[in-house]
Amino acid sequence: MKGILAIFRRELVLAWAGGSGLFLPAAFFAGTIFLAPLGVGAEPGLLSRLAPGLIFVALCLASLTTLERIFQADLEVGALDQQRLSGLSMELITVVKVLAHWLVSGLPIALLTPVAAVFMRADTVTPMTILPVFLGSITIFLWGGVGASLTAGLRRSGPLVALLVLPLFVPVVIFGAEELNHILTGQTFGAGLTLLAANTLAALAISPFAMALALKLE
């Protein structure tokens, strides 16, 4: 336990020390949300109608800005080799790395959602607005980690990661936007939240094995 916590702490400290674009995804997200009204126009009701979908699309695209670095940074300098020799399970190491990455770049996006919703003139904005994006961002980062692990050994792998993982983001966008729409229009929770949470759990169960296998073949 102490061993895996050391890896988690190291990831957070290194993210904080800079170099991995700490707030880049959140800034990208905010920028996209800011641009949307300028492109869509100020027609009454239109913007709030589009808000859930745009928020989730912005979340997906924002996650892609730093995704490729999750494993690449360690692979390039040989730190991943050393971590494999530590005897800790590779599945645990990969999922800890993704969660640390999510904590510094996914969680800020989830926390920004209420602001984004207000900006897009949503009818009801409650703290619950965060929930779908919170679950959605964890799922997106876990599936994204699979893409990042597959391409960790390649240079300029960003666009390739995007192509690989965008299909995996489809259910997150469908159920997440559906659920966010429920919340922003003042309705109770729908089936979307259950399905979104199911996707999160599936990602949590499957992605560590996929990531560990991909990195072992690197």
Place this chain on the structure above:
Amino acid sequence: MINRDSDGQMALKLRQLTAVRGYTLLFSGLDFDLAYGEFAALKGPNGAGKTTLLRMVAGLIAAESGEIEYSIPDEAPARGIYYLGHELGLRPNETPLSHLRDWADMHHQPRERILPAIDRLGLTSRREVPAWSLSAGQKKRVALARSLVVPCPIWLLDEPASSLDVGGQCLLCELMTEHLNSNGAILAALHDPMDLEPSRVLDVGAFAP
């Protein structure tokens, strides 16, 4: 296939190892035994597969065929293998101190060993400097300090003397001698002869097809 064999003085037994890189057969039918207290040097021309063999023994890549048997004492930390490769494992914004601290914690080893190790390798004044401003030789010293913080019975060294200055090379010889004296085993790829004489030589080139 990897078996752990905990009794007996042999550290490593390599049996009929075959390595392929890309579409090239590097070596085949390689047999070698390494006993504790023994220092074996890996020789062979560039591209013979010395690094590949070391990574294979470390368990970082799978052998095409053949077997590697380890006998590692139960009290050894983690997998009991210290691997010093070409990449030294330091992220650009990591400092020697933070790196070794994470290293010790990762392997459940006491942090008290860190400062003496840093002193020993002459990094005292550089211990809080991020790795991007360390020289290649200093980074190598940090990687060598890991061997003191997490003592492993089997050392796999890939060109350990490269980028070290004269003082660093002496230090390397000292560390290796101490390791051998405490009944450790060393397998090292070497190009230039070291002050420390290897007890055996494994010529990887001899197993080339």
